[in-house]
Amino acid sequence: MTHTLHRVGTVENLSDDFPYLAMSAKGFPNEPGSDDKMREILKIAQKHNPVNYGDMRTGNEFSTDLDEILEKVDTRSIVHAVFTNVDDAAGFAKEVAGKNFGISLVLSAPFDLAKQVAEKAGVKVHTIEYAPGIWGKKELLAENWILEITTMCGHAMISRYLVEDLTDRVKKGRMTAKAAAEEMAKQCCCGIFNPARAEKLIKKQAGV
């Protein structure tokens, strides 16, 4: 699955969006014992100002707590953390790389910024995945401003209708953009949704 790919946006409004995933390869020598290493990776993330984190099989910062996430990590887990700038993203990668866990680490970001992160962290980009767009019956898609928010959950757990509904509440002054972004974040099991970026996008759309 490519749940951290296809985040719709401009280079400018994706410049505060650095979601990571870490996992072992099933059936490979790095799988046994990878649960403890992924727990350590989640703990390292806490030191670098994440705006979200989680394990798709348990939940994220907004739907549960770190202790439960850590407790339920197993070798099949894919753990995640989201940062909002190059320095935090690089600090995290550098510390993880220094531990030699042998666990794959993948960053989604604008390519130029990903290169900066890799250079600062002292790692090299090994494999790249491109997103050559959306195809087919595009008239079925939600409006672009909605896609900029919903595609931050690659499993499509954040409904376009929820984004419309919550943004409308923000516009009418019934809810803050922060609260709306956090309600959206709860729906994305993995913890790859970036509530800080969502808050900015909601404010822009709601004109607040």
Add this chain to the structure above:
Amino acid sequence: MKITDACIACGKCVPYCPVGAISVEDPILVINQDKCVECGACKRSEVCPVDAFEEEKRDWPRSVRGAFSNPLLVHKETRVPGRGTEEMKTNDLRGLYGNGIVGFTAEMGRPGVSTDFRDVEKVAMAMAKVGLMFAPDNPVTANMTDVKTGKLNPELYDERALSAMIEGRLKIEDLPRAIEALKEVEKELNTVFSLDVIDMPEADGSVPAEKVLREIGQPFYPNGKNNFGLGRPLATKYGKDREES
């Protein structure tokens, strides 16, 4: 998923459904079972004040809806939660892509539209014709009756998924032909798909697949996924070399 008689028709859950399958009908809300992809988002949202959502055990072939749409379920074929594959995320260990072999995936129904499996088959068959080697551990491949043609088990045709990944590997020289084939088949679809292309950078940092995409004028997003190569043991052979070894 179904809504029980406990429902008080408050309507709070309606916007939480990713495919808009919940509607207000007196005296309770109902779920359109054709639209519902069994993703479980409604129940997991915990927005219902009376806990009226009930997850039913689904028999084949309806069971594929949850398997493809609920990210909390682990696919039997791959032991990976979500839609089922590791693709480039562990290429540092697996060595599937690079050296003239690119990853090529059509994520049917994404973003947020959903798809039936007739459309999945149309794209799979178009991709088979241009030489896509289907990923053996992918759940769409597992439901093919012929991996040479991309033909699916017809029992799936009327089922729906939030997304289904047609995934495989291509020789890089076949990439332009594959893009052309998708331009034809996309006209026949009643859904959307998102396309993925995977490759490894050369020693100078250039990426062969990126060069091909630029040469044929195929735009791609300014952002994407970057595997930092921290998995161990690192694969020693990639793409074609691995295939031949």
